[in-house]
Amino acid sequence: MATPTHTLRPLACWKSILRHTRHQKVATRSLTTYHQNVTYSKFELPPPGAKPQGPKKIKVYPAPAFPPANTKEPLKALCADQIALLDPTGARTSLFSKTNPEAAKVGDILLVRLKGGDPFAGVCINIRRRGVDTGILLRNQLTRVGVEMWYKIYSPNVEGIEVVQRREKRARRARLTYMRKPKHDMGSVQNLVLAYQRSRSGLRGSGQKEEGLKGGKKKSVRGKKH
Amino acid sequence: MIQLKTMLNCIDNSGAAIVECVNVMKMKRHAKIGDRIIVVVQKQRNFGPESGPGASVSTSAANKVRRGDIRHAVVVRTAKKLQRPDGSVVKFDDNACVLINKAGEPIGTRLNGVVGTELRKMKWSKILSLAPMHL
Numbered sequence: 183m184a185t186p187t188h189t190l191r192p193l194a195c196w197k198s199i200l201r202h203t204r205h206q207k208v209a210t211r212s213l214t215t216y217h218q219n220v221t222y223s224k225f226e227l228p229p230p231g232a233k234p235q236g237p238k239k240i241k242v243y244p245a246p247a248f249p250p251a252n253t254k255e256p257l258k259a260l261c262a263d264q265i266a267l268l269d270p271t272g273a274r275t276s277l278f279s280k281t282n283p284e285a286a287k288v289g290d291i292l293l294v295r296l297k298g299g300d301p302f303a304g305v306c307i308n309i310r311r312r313g314v315d316t317g318i319l320l321r322n323q324l325t326r327v328g329v330e331m332w333y334k335i336y337s338p339n340v341e342g343i344e345v346v347q348r349r350e351k352r353a354r355r356a357r358l359t360y361m362r363k364p365k366h367d368m369g370s371v372q373n374l375v376l377a378y379q380r381s382r383s384g385l386r387g388s389g390q391k392e393e394g395l396k397g398g399k400k401k402s403v404r405g406k407k408h
Numbered sequence: 409m410i411q412l413k414t415m416l417n418c419i420d421n422s423g424a425a426i427v428e429c430v431n432v433m434k435m436k437r438h439a440k441i442g443d444r445i446i447v448v449v450q451k452q453r454n455f456g457p458e459s460g461p462g463a464s465v466s467t468s469a470a471n472k473v474r475r476g477d478i479r480h481a482v483v484v485r486t487a488k489k490l491q492r493p494d495g496s497v498v499k500f501d502d503n504a505c506v507l508i509n510k511a512g513e514p515i516g517t518r519l520n521g522v523v524g525t526e527l528r529k530m531k532w533s534k535i536l537s538l539a540p541m542h543l
Contacts, residue, residue: 324522328501339494
């Protein structure tokens with residue numbers, strides 16, 4: 183702490199320095215230096231001065247190879263996996279594939295058999311192709327009220343999808359939403375479906391011995407149609 | 409999507425033909441299948457098709473509600489798509505309801521027309537048993 187006066191009286195600075203130390207000494211005396219080593223931790227701490235034990239061994243995994251093998255398109259692979267799981271025979275995939283000339287198309291009358299509940303039949307007016315989420319929109323009239331149902335074709339609830347009647351001419355639209363209009367509405371397809379079911383049950387009654395299993399039933403029906 | 413001012417078909421034989429929604433109960437949203445609404449009868453059903461041999465029955469049934477009556481109703485069909493838990497979606501061509509009293513029993517004795525299966529989930533089994541078909 184230099185004062186401007188020390189140029190005139192060089193020894194005068196000692197006075198202020200001594201005063202400063204005296205103040206410090208008073209401050210130091212009032213400081214408590216009492217210390218007891220009390221630990222509030224539940225775990226025992228190492229005693230002060232103990233050597234720190236070596237770093238804990240942590241298992242280190244090597245980084246995965248990048249890009250991972252066989253997953254150029256991981257979502258596509260996942261989708262294919264799920265379809266293989268939900269449709270092991272591939273029948274459902276081929277029934278709605280674009281390349282299959284015998285596939286169901288918009289305008290066809292389809293019958294969806296469900297695991298729990300009545301089957302639903304209707305004109306297919308839209309096919310939404312999205313891999314495992316692929317769905318079909320069926321329209322019908324029940325008790326003179328138009329009803330539309332979306333079904334996922336790979337849904338475990340859907341037991342089977344059958345083509346009741348094909349459209350004579352290929353539809354020139356991908357979505358036949360105009361069939362909602364009264365001018366184009368097909369009305370109820372219930373009688374067509376009933377006739378189809380009757381004829382099929384007749385076939386099944388005669389050909390049950392050779393077919394036997396449940397799986398063969400669908401195949402034979404579809405084989406006949408193709 | 410039934411909300412204020414929506415006109416619905418009434419598909420029971422209570423005598424109402426077209427009703428207008430004035431309130432959706434217990435909700436601040438639009439009503440779906442199985443939801444309870446309050447309606448005003450806008451148009452009475454004419455006794456044309458039923459005024460044959462059982463005319464007395466049909467007229468007495470038709471007199472149960474009149475034009476301008478405020479009644480409770482249950483939505484049984486919606487033109488709005490409704491997705492089911494299994495991923496299938498159902499959509500009807502019209503909005504329809506069934507009139508009920510305040511205790512929840514249907515006013516009419518028979519229904520004509522398909523109704524949604526969601527009624528079972530919402531505990532409207534009496535209406536489901538009256539319906540000729542449910543989907």
